Amino acid sequence: MDKTVNHKAWFLVLPVFLIVAFSAVLPLMTVVNYSIQDTFGNNQFFWNGVGWFKELLDPTTDLGERFFASLWRNLFFSAIILAIEVPLGIVVALSMPREGWRVAACLVIMALPLLIPWNVVGTIWQIFGRPDIGLMGYTLNSIGLDYNYVSNEFDAWATIIVMDVWHWTSLVALLCYAGLKSIPDAYYQAAQIDGASRWAVFTAIQLPKMNRVLLIAVLLRFMDSFMIYTEPFVVTGGGPGNSTTFISIELVKIALGQFDLGKAAALSLVYNLIILIVCWVFYTVMTNAGAERAPEKGVA
C-alpha cells in the first residue's frame, strides 16, 4: 500500500505528545529514578541499582514478605468479588424489564451507587457496619451474631466484599443489559421455534452474545479491585492487623508512612507492570474473540 508522506502531520500530534509527556511519562520517570536510588533525606540520593527490586521480589526480606502478602490478598479479593459480581450482574441484567417506564427507573436506581465517590461509599459502610450506631452492625449483633469489622478478620473481609458488591454490581449488570439489548428479537423467536428451554436460550444465545461485554466487565472489575484503595482504607484502614491491607494501602504506608521512596517506587513499578500485563492479556484475548467471529472468505 502506498502511503502519502506528509511530515507536517507530526506537528498535529505534537500537542498530544507534550500533554502525555507531562502527565504520564515524566512522572513515571521520576518514579523510575527513585526506584534505583536510596535517600536519607536532605535531598541526598545514592545509587542503588536494582537493589530495591531484588529485595521486593525476595519473600524472605521484610519488604518482599509484605509485598507478596498484600499481592495474594489482593488477588484473592479480586477473585472473590469477580466470582460474586459477574454472575450476580448477569442475573440482575436478565431480570431487568425490557421496555416501558420501568427500564428508566431501574437504570437510575442501578446507576446511583456508581455515582457515589469512593470515600463516601467507604464512610457509608464504615458507619453502616458499626456495632454501636450502624444499622447493619447493630441489627446483626442484636440478632445474636457477633459482628465487629474492627476486631474480626472475617467480618472485615465480609464487610469490604459486600461493600464492593453493592458499589459495583450495577456496572456489570448495566454492561450485561446493554449486551442483552443488542440481541435481535429474531434470535429469541428462532429459539422459541426450535423449542429451546429457558436455560438453553441462556446458554445458546444470551451468554455467547454477552461474552464481549462480560470480558469488558471482568477486565474493568479486575483492574478496579486490584487497585482498590479508598474504600477499605476508610472502612478498616487495612486492619485488623494487616488482614485487609491491599497493595495500594501497603504502597502508601511505605511511601508516605515510612518515607521509603526507593522501596515504594520499586513496588509501584512492579504493581504497574502487573496491571499492564493483565491488560495486555485481556486485550489480546478480546481481539482474538472478535476476530473469530468475522466470516471466513470462500466458505460455502
Added chain:
Amino acid sequence: MARIDLVDLAHSYRGNFAAPESFALKPVTMTWRQGGAYALLGPSGCGKTTLLNLISGIVTPSRGKILFDGVDITPLSTQKRNLAQVFEFPVIYDTMTVGQNLAFPLKNRGVPKAEIDARVAEIARLLDLAPWLNRKATRLTADAKQKISLGRGLVRSDVAAVLFDEPLTVIDPELKWQLRSKLKALHRDLDLTMIYVTHDQTEALTFADTVVVMHDGRVVQSGTPAELFEKPAHTFVGYFIGSPGMNIVPAEVRGREARIDGHTIRLDRNYDGLPPGARIEIGVRPEFVDVEAPGSGLLSATIERIDDLGRVRFARVRIGDAKFAARVPPGFSLDGNEAGLRFDSSRVHVYADSLLVEGK
C-alpha cells in the same frame, strides 16, 4: 404437514379495541393447501410479516382463529405449533458447530441421539452442508448461515410448514438465485407447505405456485403468477406486479366502450351496470398495448420517451392527461412523436373503486 386455515383472522398492535382501519392485518379468511408453495408479496408495512408471525405464534391475533388440519391452534405457543421459520437475518447459535446447530431443535425435544445424527446427516446432505458439519457456525458466510437456519427448520420430520420471512435479503445476488432453486428443490422433495414472505416480485413469482398479494393490511389477491399478471383483481396488484406495472387510468365506461379524454377504446365485454358514483378506471398491461404509426382505428398519442430494457422497449406515451406505458414492437421506429396505440381489447380490464369488475 398440514393444511392451514385462517378464519376471520385480524390483528392490531394497538390492542383489541382499536379502530378497524388501524389494524395491521385486516380480517382475512383463507386456506393454505398442504404441500403448497406460497409467496406473501407486498410492499413494506403491508402486514405480510404480521400475518406470518400470527401463523408461527410469535404474535397472538386480536381476533379470529388459525386451524392446522382443522384443529384450532390459536392458543398454542410457538413451540407447540411445529413450524419452522427462517428470518431475514440468519440466526446462528454462536458457540455451536454447524452440526450442533442443526441438532438443536431435536435435542430440545428429547429425540434419541441416533435419530438426531441420522436426521442431521440427511439435512446436511440436502443443503450441501455436509463438509462443514464440524465447523464453528459463526465463521461461515451469510448464505451458509441462512442455510443452517433453514436446516434447523427442516430437521424436524413433523414440521407442519416452513415460513420464510424475506430470507434472501442479506444474500449476494448470484447466491440468491442458487438458494432459491435449492428451496424449490426442497419443496418438491419434502412435500412441505412453504410460505415465503417477500417484497420482491421476482422472488415471489419464481418461488411460488400461489402468490398472495397484500396491500395495506389486506389480502388483495391470491392466485398463480399467470393470474396475477393477466387478471389483477385489484389495481394495486396490477401496478405492483410487472415491470413496468399496469397502466391504470381514469375512464368513462359505458357498455362496451371506454372513453379517455375524448378517445374511445373498445372493450370485449359489456360493462353496463357499474356501481354509480364509483371511481372507474381501466387497466391494461403495457405488454398488451402496441405502439404503431398513427393510423385509423388506433388511438393517437404523444410519445414522451422510449425506455430500452434490452429485451424489450417500452414507450412512455400520453393521451390527453393520461399517461401510458406501451410496448414498442421490435424493429419499429418512428418519425416525430405522434403515434397510434393498438389495444388488445381482451386484456383491458375495468376497475370500480380499485376492484376488478367482471364484464358480461
